[in-house]
Amino acid sequence: DIQMTQSPSTLSASLGDRVTITCRASQRISSWLAWYQQKPGKAPKLLIYKASSLESGVPSRFSGSGSGTEFTLTITSLQPDDFATYYCQQYNSMRTFGQGTKVE
Amino acid sequence: QVQLQESGPGLVKPSQTLSLTCTVSGGSISSGSSYWSWIRQSAGKGLEWIGRINTSGNTNYNLSLRSRVTISVDTSKNQFSLKLSSVTATDTAVYYCSRDGFGGYFDYWGQGALVTVSS
Numbered sequence: 317d318i319q320m321t322q323s324p325s326t327l328s329a330s331l332g333d334r335v336t337i338t339c340r341a342s343q344r345i346s347s348w349l350a351w352y353q354q355k356p357g358k359a360p361k362l363l364i365y366k367a368s369s370l371e372s373g374v375p376s377r378f379s380g381s382g383s384g385t386e387f388t389l390t391i392t393s394l395q396p397d398d399f400a401t402y403y404c405q406q407y408n409s410m411r412t413f414g415q416g417t418k419v420e
Numbered sequence: 421q422v423q424l425q426e427s428g429p430g431l432v433k434p435s436q437t438l439s440l441t442c443t444v445s446g447g448s449i450s451s452g453s454s455y456w457s458w459i460r461q462s463a464g465k466g467l468e469w470i471g472r473i474n475t476s477g478n479t480n481y482n483l484s485l486r487s488r489v490t491i492s493v494d495t496s497k498n499q500f501s502l503k504l505s506s507v508t509a510t511d512t513a514v515y516y517c518s519r520d521g522f523g524g525y526f527d528y529w530g531q532g533a534l535v536t537v538s539s
Contacts, residue, residue, distance in 0.1 A: 348524060360467065365525040366525075403467055405467075411520070413467040416466045
């Protein structure tokens, strides 16, 4: 199984901050990585797929980068609606999620 | 706009079988070459992929759950279903159904169904 490790687990940030979340895969997954945002009591929402492609309707302040084993989700200017938990997910082999990063 | 809705018992006794159904609306479950997945999330925990199926009946399961999981599809009803046998308290979770689209990421999700395992 491919393991996904996110860091940090919790991130304290303020409005307007640039936020960066890292996701590492236990083996190379090319660019087969997605990012999701989840708010309490809600299903996850797709933000980024294929490591850097922005899902339709997602604000451009969200961006993704990386390939191989190391990936990054960046929020350029944190907005009130962005306080949530973020998950990475690999789809190179079956499906595995990272453990999540809570932005508070 | 594709919509998914989970349904099934919210309470299951230990050692019994958990059964959930996902109804797809706003499009045919058979359109394209999508797979359809089940994902769960325990309280305060992260997301765990359970398995997936396509409309040809091809399935893939999480190795850690494979011995207890069966996913099936009913294209006439635009539904797919999950059965998880021999449940214990550790199977208590919110269960989501989702479209595992062309790329392998999950672009449409149900709202989630809380299933509690308790006597």
